[in-house]
Amino acid sequence: MSMAFQIPRGTQDVLPGDSEKWQYVEHIARSLCSRYGYQEIRTPIFEHTELFLRGVGDTTDIVQKEMYTFEDKGGRALTLRPEGTAPVVRAFVEHKLYGSPNQPLKLYYSGPMFRYERPEAGRFRQFVQFGVEALGSSDPAIDAEVMALAMHIYEALGLKRIRLVINSLGDLDSRRAHREALVRHFSNRIHELCPDCQTRLHTNPLRILDCKKDRDHELMATAPSILDYLNDESRAYFEKVKQYLTALGIPFVIDARLVRGLDYYNHTTFEIMSEAEGFGAAATLCGGGRYNGLVQEIGGPETPGIGFALSIERLLAALDAEGVELPVESGLDCYVVAVGERAKDEAVRLVYALRRFGLRVDQDYLGRKLKAQLKAADRLGASFVAIIGDEELERQEAAVKHMASGEQTNVPLGELAHFLHERIGKEE
RNA sequence: GCGACUAUGGCGAAGUGGUUAACGCACCAGAUUGUGGCUCUGGCAUGCGUGGGUUCGAUUCCCACUAGUCGCCCCA
The missing domain is CATH 3.30.930.10 (Bira Bifunctional Protein; Domain 2)
Incomplete structure (x- = not known):
C-alpha cells in the first residue's frame, strides 16, 4: 500500500x-x-x-x-x-x-x-x-x-x-524576596550548574530548583525554599x-x-x-x-x-x-435480518420505524446471506435479531431471536417495537 | 532541539543478498438448501515505511527522509 x-x-x-x-x-x-x-x-x-x-x-x-x-x-x-x-x-x-x-x-x-x-x-x-x-x-x-x-x-x-x-x-513580595535569596544563593557558584541553569539565574531563578540535571548538586539541597519566604x-x-x-x-x-x-x-x-x-x-x-x-x-x-x-x-x-474499563455503551438493540427481495423492502421500512421508536437498530447492506447476517448481528453485539422471510411476511410477523439465550419467538410486526422495548428494559 | 532503538498483510509476528515472504488473529466462502458464537476445509502481501545508492539481482547491505518508542528537555 x-x-x-x-x-x-x-x-x-x-x-x-x-x-x-x-x-x-x-x-x-x-x-x-x-x-x-x-x-x-x-x-x-x-x-x-x-x-x-x-x-x-x-x-x-x-x-x-x-x-x-x-x-x-x-x-x-x-x-x-x-x-x-x-x-x-x-x-x-x-x-x-x-x-x-x-x-x-x-x-x-x-x-x-x-x-x-x-x-x-x-x-x-x-x-x-x-x-x-x-x-x-x-x-x-x-x-x-x-x-x-x-x-x-x-x-x-x-x-x-x-x-x-x-x-x-x-x-509578589514573597516571590521577590525568594528570588533575591535564590540569586544570592547561586550567584557565586553558578558556573557549577548546567548551562540552562546559568541562563535561568537571570531569567527565572525559580526554575533552577526544578532542574533535573542539577538536582543532586549540593547547592540544591541548601537552596532557600519558597515556603520559608512566604x-x-x-x-x-x-x-x-x-x-x-x-x-x-x-x-x-x-x-x-x-x-x-x-x-x-x-x-x-x-x-x-x-x-x-x-x-x-x-x-x-x-x-x-x-x-x-x-x-x-x-x-x-x-x-x-x-x-x-x-x-x-x-x-x-x-x-x-490502571486497567479501568469504562462503561461505554456499545451494541445494538436489534439487527433486522431479511431473506429475499420482498423481505428486504420490508426490512428497510421496519428498521426505520424501530429507530424512530428509539431503538438502536441496523441491517445488512452488503447483500449477505441469512447466515452471514446472523454473524454480523452477533459481531455488532445485537441483543435481538428480527428475521423476516417469505413465511414471516405471509403472517406479518418476525422471528425474533434473543442472541444470548438463542430463544426465538414470533412477534407480529406491529408489536415488534413494544416487544423489544419491554424485553430490553428487563435486561438491564 | 540532542542521543539511542524500531518500521514486514486489517492487527500481531517470523524470515532470507537470488525460484512460491512462515505462522497466529481478524476477514471472506463452503461443510449446514432459512439461523450467530464451537469445529473442519479452502481463500486472503506481484508486497516487506518513503526515496536514492551498492549489486548480475535487495524486503534483506549503505545513505537520506518520514514516523513511532525510550532517554534528555519540558510539560498536559
Whole structure:
C-alpha cells in the first residue's frame, strides 16, 4: 500500500472504539463541572500571538520554542493556542464578564491545544485539555474547590493511583524576596550548574530548583525554599488552603520545588500525577494554580483567578495503565435480518420505524446471506435479531431471536417495537 | 532541539543478498438448501515505511527522509 498521506507528526486520530471513551470521559467531566457550578466557555483555537507573549510569559519554554505561530493573509501574527487560560482571560476581559452578576465567574472549557514539541508517549503536538477557571475570588476555599473538582473527575472515572501535589509560590513580595535569596544563593557558584541553569539565574531563578540535571548538586539541597519566604499573608493563605483540603478529606503532599512552567502563577500551584506503575515520563495528568495578576496583565481590572488543565490523552492513558474499563455503551438493540427481495423492502421500512421508536437498530447492506447476517448481528453485539422471510411476511410477523439465550419467538410486526422495548428494559 | 532503538498483510509476528515472504488473529466462502458464537476445509502481501545508492539481482547491505518508542528537555 502506498502511504500517500500521513497524519502530521504528534497528532492522533481517535477512531471508533476509542471515541466512545473520549465521549464518556468528557461527559463525566462536564457533568461534574456543572455540579460544581461551572459553565462552559468556548474560545477560538487561535489567538493573536501577543496574547500568549503577555499572558504566558516570554521567558517560558512554551513561548520561546513551542508555539505554532503564523501570519495570516492580512498580515496578522496569530498563534494556535498552546494553553487555555490566557484565551479565557482574554474573553473575560473583552466581554467585560467582570461585570457579570455571577461572581466569582466559574468557567470550564475543553478543546485542542498545540505545542511544537518532540512527541513521545503521552506527549503530542495537538492534545486535548479539559480545564476550569474561577475568576473573581481570592478565597482559599475556591482553591480547594478547584483541586477537589479535578480529583473528583479522576475518581469518578475510576482512577485510584493518583497523587495531588501542592505548593505555594506566595504573592509578589514573597516571590521577590525568594528570588533575591535564590540569586544570592547561586550567584557565586553558578558556573557549577548546567548551562540552562546559568541562563535561568537571570531569567527565572525559580526554575533552577526544578532542574533535573542539577538536582543532586549540593547547592540544591541548601537552596532557600519558597515556603520559608512566604510573608505572613501568603503563609496564612496557604495554611487555609491546606486546612480546607484536609477538611474535605483530600490527601495531598507538599512539594516546595513544584514550580510550574507558566509565568502567571502565584500562591497556590498544584499537579496531579499518576502513580500507576509502568506509566512513563508523562505522569503529570493535571496542572494548575492561582494567577492573581493575569487579568490585569491582559488589560482587565485587578481580578484574582485560579484554574487547572488536564489532558484527556493522559487521563485515558492512566485509565489504561490502571486497567479501568469504562462503561461505554456499545451494541445494538436489534439487527433486522431479511431473506429475499420482498423481505428486504420490508426490512428497510421496519428498521426505520424501530429507530424512530428509539431503538438502536441496523441491517445488512452488503447483500449477505441469512447466515452471514446472523454473524454480523452477533459481531455488532445485537441483543435481538428480527428475521423476516417469505413465511414471516405471509403472517406479518418476525422471528425474533434473543442472541444470548438463542430463544426465538414470533412477534407480529406491529408489536415488534413494544416487544423489544419491554424485553430490553428487563435486561438491564 | 540532542542521543539511542524500531518500521514486514486489517492487527500481531517470523524470515532470507537470488525460484512460491512462515505462522497466529481478524476477514471472506463452503461443510449446514432459512439461523450467530464451537469445529473442519479452502481463500486472503506481484508486497516487506518513503526515496536514492551498492549489486548480475535487495524486503534483506549503505545513505537520506518520514514516523513511532525510550532517554534528555519540558510539560498536559
